[in-house]
Amino acid sequence: MDPIQENQQTALVSRLMKACGGAYTPETRRKYYISGPQWAAAYQGQALFHAPTRPPIGFEEIIRKFAEIGVGYWTTHDTDVIPTEALGTARQWEIVDRIGKALGEHGLKCSMVTTETFFHAVWAAGPAAESPAIREYAKFRVSNTVEIGHTLGASFAVYWPGSLGYYVQGVVEETEALGWYADALNAACERDIEVARSKNRPTLKHCLEAKPFEPQAEILLPTSDAMLAFIASGLLKHPEMVGLNPEYLHELMWGAAPRAALARALIAKKLFHFDINDGYRLKHDVDIGIGLVNPLDWLNVLVLLRSHNYTGPFNLDYKPPRTTSQWGVFEVSFPSAVDRFITLWEMAGEVSCDPIIQEATEALKAGAAVQEGADAEELTRAHRELLTLHELIAHRLFQILIGQHRGRVFIHA
Ligand code: GLT
Ligand code: MN
Ligand code: MN
DSSP states (O other): OOOOGGGGGHHHHHHHHHHHHHOOOOHHHHHEEEEEEEEHHHHOHHHHHHHOOOOOHHHHHHHHHHHTTTOEEEEEEEHHHHHGGTTTTTHHHHHHHHHHHHHHHHTTTEEEEEOSSSGGGGGGTTTOSSOOHHHHHHHHHHHHHHHHHHHHHHOOOEOOOOOEESSSSSSSSSHHHHHHHHHHHHHHHHHHHHHHHTTTTOEEEEEEOOSSSSSEEEESSHHHHHHHHHHHHHHSOOGGEEEEOOOOHHHHHHHHHHHHHHHHHHHHHOOOOOEEOOOTSSSSSOOOTTEEEEEHHHHHHHHHHHHHOOSEEEOOOOOOOTTTTTTIIIIIHHHHHHHHHHHHHHHHHHTTTTHHHHHHHHHHHHOOOTTTTTEEEEEEETTGGGGGGHHHHHHHHHHHHHGGTTTTOOOOO
């Protein structure tokens, strides 16, 4: 092939993207509770060892592009859209007003707001620092985000306490720091109750998001399970208002089975919100698009959520790769991530009503016919053949993933 001229590259990418097929219409995409984060679309590709590869982009353009694609909901950090120095000022409300107009004009809704308590130098010692003045500032920041959320019509507030931890041991007293962190959440909930009452709206759902490592060396709330314990610890004044925003990759990062982590959130009735992406076990937070690494695991995750009637948002918290251009973010990255989610979600519906999986599951639950008082030997023998169904179910899931259950064949015998 001849080298591709610069002015022919978008046409090539568009043509191949179309040739992939399988795209859903924006109307279909809008039927799902899928939200697009401002920070994901605006991510310029920078990291500790990486210079940016894409130019900056503002919320107006992102909201317009999300609308074109069919992403119906938008999420943001306070400082993704409002400069730190403008927070709480008249300028903040001018910007919020502009956001509201852009959302209205393009038919999007703001579903979630979150507070940046990790990037600015003020958070060097975290949002629950020793200094009372910094902790008061943290309370202001989370309460201010709650007000912004209500103004934009959001239903969820997310908290990622990434900088709640330490680099060097012995400086931070963990129980004290967790108590101080709870004070900030309590302030947010109390402000929420006041604002919700004054605006005649329901209170927000406050969702904690765990990540096991980064940016601190040691994190005080590293997993969703740790957060469930924190919610139930007695430190929160309104534990009923606080739940989880697990992120698929963040559970994988510590070596968990994300589906099992979600199951634990479900039985605690705390699965409020879900960040969807992909990546690798025991590696850093690469935030790859959903289904590009672990499609079978993702299918299983969605089977669980479907069967428990999860109705919360699916937040596309991934980072378009550095190799994708700004144009490509909206031509390839977002539409393909949305479409993989929808495909996996619909496929999960097929799993739930697949006759083979259903019968195998029912048979396993019926168990073997055994005499009363059977001993271990007899029980083992009685179930010996039945338990082969475990592997058969896994095989069937693979078939569904690749479409063999619908007659897709690779070799004609
Ligand atoms: C940060 C983190 C994400 C969280 C964001 C919410 S902040 O980008 O890595 O996983 O969802 O505050
Ligand atoms: Mn996340
Ligand atoms: Mn992540």
